[in-house]
Amino acid sequence: MNATEFAAQVKARKARTGRWMAQRPAHPDRSPGVSFGGRTVAGQRGRFNCALLPPPESFYRREGLKLVGRGEWRDALCPFHPDKHPSLRVNRVTGAFRCFVCGAHGGDVLDFHHRRTGMGFVEAAKALNAWE
Ligand SMILES: [Zn+2]
Numbered sequence: 001m002n003a004t005e006f007a008a009q010v011k012a013r014k015a016r017t018g019r020w021m022a023q024r025p026a027h028p029d030r031s032p033g034v035s036f037g038g039r040t041v042a043g044q045r046g047r048f049n050c051a052l053l054p055p056p057e058s059f060y061r062r063e064g065l066k067l068v069g070r071g072e073w074r075d076a077l078c079p080f081h082p083d084k085h086p087s088l089r090v091n092r093v094t095g096a097f098r099c100f101v102c103g104a105h106g107g108d109v110l111d112f113h114h115r116r117t118g119m120g121f122v123e124a125a126k127a128l129n130a131w132e
Contacts, residue, residue, distance in 0.1 A: 044122050050108065052130040056095035059109045059128075063116070067092065079116060080104040 053059075060067060060076065067074035068086060072093055075086035081102035088099045095109040106112055114124040125131045 046131050048125045049130055049132050052132065053095070053109050053128055056109050057092045059095065060090055065090065078102060078104065
C-alpha cells in the first residue's frame with residue numbers, strides 16, 4: 001500500500017465514522033420530549049411527576065364525588081354516565097377508578113381528570129400541578 005492509498009483509507013474511515021456518529025440516535029435521557037411510563041411526549045419541556053398529584057380522596061371530593069363506604073375502595077356516583085346508584089369504585093389510596101356500568105376506568109386521578117375534561121396528558125398533568 002502506498003502513501004496515497006493509505007491516506008485515502010484513513011479519509012474513508014473518518015467519513016464513515018463521522019456518519020455513524022451523526023446517525024446514532026440520541027441517548028433517550030437527552031432526547032427532547034418527556035417520558036412517562038415509556039411514553040414520550042415530543043416537543044414538551046418538563047416532565048410528569050406522579051408524586052405531585054393531589055391526594056385522591058380530596059381530589060375526588062373537590063370533583064364533586066361523594067365517596068361512601070369503608071376501606072380502600074369506596075363507592076361513588078359515576079360522573080361518566082347518568083348514575084342513580086353508586087356504580088363507580090374509587091381507590092382512595094391510588095386514585096384508581098372503575099365503573100361497573102359504563103366501563104370508565106383509570107389508574108390515578110390524572111386519568112380521571114383527562115377523561116372528565118378531555119384534556120391531553122400534558123395539559124391534564126399541568127392542571128393538576130403534577131408537571132415540573
Ligand atoms: Zn359509569
